[in-house]
Amino acid sequence: MRRRENLLLLLLMAPAAAAFAAFWLLPMARLAAVAGSGPLGIAAYAAILTNPRYFASLVATILLSAGVTGATLLLAGVAGVFLARNYFPGRSLLLALLTFPLAFPGVVVGFMVIMLAGRQGFIGDIVFRLSGSRLVFAYSMTGLFMGYLYFSIPRVILTVIAGAEKLDAALEEAARSLGAGRWRIVRDVIIPGLRPALISSGAICFATSMGAFGTAFTLATNIDVLPMTIYTEFTLNANFAMAASLSLVLGFITWLVLALARSAAGSGVAAAA
Amino acid sequence: MARSLGLALVALVLLLGRPATAQPTAICYNCPPEWADWASELKAIQVKLGITVPQDNKNSGQALSQLIAEKGNPVADVVYYGVSFGIQAQEAGVVATYEPLHWDEIPAGLKDPGGAWFTIHSGTLGFFVNKDALGGKPVPRSWADLTKPDYKGMVGYLDPSSAFVGYAGAVAVNQALGGSLDDFGPAIGYFKRLLKNDPIVPKQTSYARVLSGEIPILVDYDFNAYRAKYKDQANVEFVIPAEGTLAVPYVMSLVKDAPHDENGRKMLDFVLSDEGQAIWGNAFLRPVRAAALSPEAKAKFLPESEYARVKAVDFAKMAAAQKTFVDRYLAEVR
Amino acid sequence: MTRTGSFYAQLAVTALIGAFLIVPVILSVVAGLTVNFFQGLKSGLTLRWIGEVWSLYSGTVYLSLLVAFACLGATLLLGVPAAYVLAKRQSRWTRLVEELLMLPVAVPGLATALALILLYGGFREFRTSWHFILVGHVLFTLPFMVRAVLAVLTSIDLATLEEGASSLGASFAQRFFGIVLPNCRSGILAGALMVVTLSIGEFNMTWMLHTPLTKTLPVGFADSYASMRIEIGSAYTIVFFFMIVPLLLLVQRFARLGALDRQ
Secondary structure: OHHHHHHHHHHHHHHHHHHHHHHHHHHHHHHHHHHOOOOOHHHHHHHHHHOHHHHHHHHHHHHHHHHHHHHHHHHHHHHHHHHHHOOOOOHHHHHHHHHHHHHOOHHHHHHHHHHHHOOOOHHHHHHHHHHOOOOOOOOOHHHHHHHHHHHHHHHHHHHHHHHHHOOOHHHHHHHHHOOOOHHHHHHHHHHHHHHHHHHHHHHHHHHHHHHOOHHHHHHOOOOOOHHHHHHHHHHOOOOHHHHHHHHHHHHHHHHHHHHHHHHHOOOOOOOOO | OHHHHHHHHHHHHHHHOOOOOOOOEOOEEOEOOOOOOHHHHHHHHHHHHOOEOOOEOOOHHHHHHHHHHOOOOOOOOEEEEEHHHHHHHHHHOOEEOOOOOOHHHOOHHHEOOOOOOEEEEEEEEEEEEEHHHHOOOOOOOOHHHHOOHHHOOOEEEOOOOOOHHHHHHHHHHHHHOOOEOOEOHHHHHHHHHHHOOOOEOOOOOOHHHHHOOOOOEEEEEHHHHHHHHHHOOOOEEEEOOOOOEEEEEEEEEEEOOOOOHHHHHHHHHHHOOHHHHHHHHHOOOEEOOHHHOOHHHHHHOOOHHHHOOEEOOOHHHHHHHHHHHHHHHHHHOO | OHHHHHHHHHHHHHHHHHHHHHHHHHHHHHHHHEOOOOOHHHHOEOOHHHHHHHHHHHHHHHHHHHHHHHHHHHHHHHHHHHHHHHHHOOOHHHHHHHHHHHHHHHOOHHHHHHHHHHHHOOOHHHHOOHHHHHHHHHHHHHHHHHHHHHHHHHHOOHHHHHHHHHHOOOOHHHHHHHHHHHHOHHHHHHHHHHHHHHHHHOOOOHHHHOOOOOOOHHHHHHHHHHHOOHHHHHHHHHHHHHHHHHHHHHHHHHHHHHHHHHO
């Protein structure tokens, strides 16, 4: 009985496994080979650490992604808990509006940032009217940060709302009846309760930021994030080997963070996307 | 539930079964509609030759890289790019040789003797200025002007590591400030000074951003500026910098093992024909067959006295120097 | 009193975030309808730009929709059974499979695209068709479908339900279609929403995988923003909104119906 069931399960798994092997594992193996076959050979993989430009790019990307993740978790956490607990007219419209940027390609997000903070931007106009000088920050690290925040918040907020809805109100009541203050409740009841949701959505947020290309491409900032560096290597004498090795290292680092997050959130908890 | 799944599957099967289109096509890498009025050229090709060429917005660097990545089985039939990329494409072995009609009318320095690439038109580098967006400041007249704090946040130039116009701009300012293709010191120094002015450095053509005022001053070609001024009626001026600048050719090649080889050749013949060249002239480029530039179009250019400051360089040397310069730029200008 | 204070603080944060996300959208809708962006609203309103965008880029809208729905179909066919297997046998191996499936999300899209071109670029028919783009999208969205369905499957007592059904004589197929699928409906719908939105917005991979004949909406958008007037780029975003809003509402409506059903 069990053996027959195992066979059926294997059959059910087969299409996905086959597609994945054919279209991802094999091509990636080929890419890894290409990465190691350039002028530097296998040392290309270490180039991300040895070459100052690549290393700076890596550090910038990690710091940016970490910063964005932290800010997003904070902002979306507050807003998510609030929206999960308060019902008011227009709530569902607000929810829909908050999540619809999920579909925006990075290019559109970059465009939105320019609409807000570019030379002709909304914020620049307001500041100009108030103070006479134009505030333009679309093309700096701040603009990039804002862009990343723009596509991260919708991703996290949905998960937080779902997680907040599952919080046991009885725990908070108990804490309050024992005399715990507001911040104490947040720190010791709400955040631990939201922990799986926060960790899993934070990990996705980090991964998306690490690999984001469209936003930086549109904003044309001078600050090189790793995906842009990879793009430069690709269009610079078609340096595929270096582009490939950088991509694989970036992929490995991102995957590591995702794996750590998954084990921190508790094994077996396949957190909702 | 099962019904919706079933519907999805049926739709999937139907969609997957759609037949491919059968009109004659040629694929061009880097034929952006707004650049050099490729839109009109592609339309003329459709009308005259019956060949549909979809527009494509890569820049020169992306086009070459994509060609190399697809070397085993090319997708493109023809490619349009700056001269230094043409030379590199030849070295990379991704282009075929072809001598189109009117080959003999192309001057010797503007084509590869073997036919790997040939100039179709050229442009001159300078400042493409949106006067309305300057906020009352005077129009800059020299390379040195751009580094003045007056223009902070207003200056843009295309990325030398990716776009040909970016690299050409770097060579131009280098020449103007006394450097040469062996010594890019003046250019690197210039870009470092320019960094203090918060320049915007796009990777792709940014015609739209100049018109919208997002980038009031862009280091770009005369034909883009003239187009903005005469076709789009924008309050724009083209400035040939006082210290001097460069004129550079844009070239085309037939891709090796092109999927639609015949159509590619026909297209290349057309861009050098009287009609094809006239379109470039009307778009304010200098067609390689100079006679094709109509007097009406010529009248809209800046006077010849301004163009006296425009020089040329040894393009082969320019191509050879590209990698070293770009490496240096990426390392030092940060 | 403090409670009301913190309530308003939270409301303010939520409102600010809402404004941050929505104001640029409104700005770009307005820009797409203005005659001249630089002059602003005083230059008048027009539908001209939308018309131009449609004549230039309608193909990209259709292609993006096609790829998104095909992607949904593929992830349903591949992902739902896979999630079921992962839920039934929770062992070291299945955890490994889960990790593997997540890899295309971790590795930058540019790399996956390059890898696909290097290995499969030689098959010209495949390379120049939209199926090539579909493959990339499926790789990227499959883990999201699997995770969504797996989350629901692990939260219900699957074993008991199936045992009950099989003790009443249900076959494997009957159990799968009659018990498992209806019970993970909310997961399937959540996954479907993710897959469709991610596919429509996918740029990193598609940018390298596309050919001038197979341009999707984000690629067309990048093109138009770079080389066309900003009014056209903005009008393109209006077209994009018209496409995406009904789609999202539709999927959300299915999700709500599904949730009501379960109650």
